Amino acid sequence: MTRQWGRSSVTREALLTAARDVFLARGYGEATVADIVERSGISVGSLYHHYGGKPGLYLALWEDFHRGQEERTVRAAKAVDASSKERFLAGARAYLEGSWERRDVARLFLENDGPAEFSTLRRRRGWTWIRGNTKLLGLDDSRRSHVLVVMLTTVMGEAGREVAACESEQDATETIDEVISLVRGMLDG
Template identity: 55%
Template sequence: MRTSRPHEEGGAGEGHAGGRQWARADATRHALLAAAQRVFADRGYADAGIAEIVERSGISVGSLYHHYGGKAGLYVALWEELTAEQEESAARAVSTARKAGEDDPIALFIAGARAYLQVCWERREAARLFHGGEGPSGSSLMRRSRAQRWMAQNTKLLHGTSGAAPAGRAGQVLSLVLTTVIGEAGREIATAESETEAAEIIDEVCRILIRLAR
């Protein structure tokens, strides 16, 4: 009778091996990103070297190029990781507020803004990397595209079903102003001296946003 072997398709051994391989790849990516973040913070993007990233990560240069294609790929991956966490945190906060019965578009917007700003503090080491505008070719366009998408989402949220925000051009301008305030506040929060200072900035920014939105 033919018996299944671990390496054969569908075998239990393959599943375990695949899981281990995925875990190793995930650990490799994490180590490379953590090292790149430190080197970018210490040297700036332009002066950061692949050799130092490899040395700090303990990962081979071949693995770096395999996973990220080079220094620019590491920068983009760090950016995408941070922005995804900011957006997911804001979306969760809005969803939680809705489930709790909140239906005021401005209150929902403030809940999302507060969550976004909190991530700016919690991930301040990463957030600081992108404040100076330094980065690979195309990074400015990447940031502008993200800002435009974010503004469109905020416009939709603020308008809501009750039309809390003005429609048309006025609504777009209001969303632009509020989104810009949040973005600039994120810079200040990421460079705050302490968690207490960051919390104070977040509270004040939310008060300003409410006044502007109403």
């Protein structure tokens, strides 16, 4: 039984790696299942068994990327023994640094070239981030607090895309520093 699970894990990883490479090279719309199967060396049947098709692979890559971003952000925020604002800023910096470190995959999601269900999933994830940021900042449920958190969350999402699009590490670092400075100002205002 363990051997079967091990093979399934290897199969899933090979398919995800191949899908990432093909999507990065051709874009989601131009990529085909045949391209992914050829690149992975895994059968079409296994692809459909594990992911249900090309959309499932794309969404699995996106989920993996965002799960990593969430884990990175939470770790950074918890590591700071300070105010909720400073914990938020530490998490924000970690999120942006993750956008640079995983820029290849982050850039893939910049294109808005995913499956139809991607926009719905992205909206749901945005609301999850908003709830988490509200809690992290310790804000009440007033309209002002809600608007502030929506703005901060939106700024961070777009800033992550901007960092991922940077051409050099120096540009990314400068962008991250500028974003953190602006977000600090929003929190102080």
